[in-house]
Amino acid sequence: MNRRASTALIGRALVFSIVVLLAGNGKSGAQQSDIDAVKAAIAAYHAALGTLDVAKMDPLWAHDAAVMLVNPPDKSISVGWDPVKKNWEASFSRETELKVTQAEGPYIQVKGDVAWATGVANAAIKLKTGNAFTAPTVETDVFEKRGGAWLLVSHTASRLPK
Numbered sequence: 738m739n740r741r742a743s744t745a746l747i748g749r750a751l752v753f754s755i756v757v758l759l760a761g762n763g764k765s766g767a768q769q770s771d772i773d774a775v776k777a778a779i780a781a782y783h784a785a786l787g788t789l790d791v792a793k794m795d796p797l798w799a800h801d802a803a804v805m806l807v808n809p810p811d812k813s814i815s816v817g818w819d820p821v822k823k824n825w826e827a828s829f830s831r832e833t834e835l836k837v838t839q840a841e842g843p844y845i846q847v848k849g850d851v852a853w854a855t856g857v858a859n860a861a862i863k864l865k866t867g868n869a870f871t872a873p874t875v876e877t878d879v880f881e882k883r884g885g886a887w888l889l890v891s892h893t894a895s896r897l898p899k
Contacts, residue, residue: 842856
């Protein structure tokens with residue numbers, strides 16, 4: 738499958754996911770508080786990205802062998818906390834500025850101690866080379882509630898299809 742077809746397929750899957758997520762609007766009070774906590778975790782994550790400091794990301798992630806990360810330029814999936822941390826270190830070493838703002842969503846579902854969120858964010862990036870650009874990205878995050886905190890266990894971001 739070529740890149741264009743893959744991108745189109747991802748776009749259709751995102752639209753389908755959003756429709757499915759929007760269909761479940763009847764939230765209980767307890768579930769709403771979890772949704773609000775996940776929204777806060779996403780906002781904290783975006784704020785931490787803007788610091789370009791892996792130490793700020795540290796408390797937002799679960800630190801085990803099952804966590805996963807895929808960023809837009811990645812050619813493979815980082816699996817496990819050490820590879821995820823190295824991925825962020827490499828990414829931050831190329832950038833001088835990064836500001837991520839939520840453009841659409843997040844659309845959040847909570848089932849027990851697991852939550853997932855999908856949305857579109859705008860990433861304004863300035864590289865050390867001097868190049869600067871804004872990239873709308875599709876983000877999918879999976880969280881687990883551990884010790885009362887919603888921690889990231891998976892983050893996937895890809896450029897929004899044009």
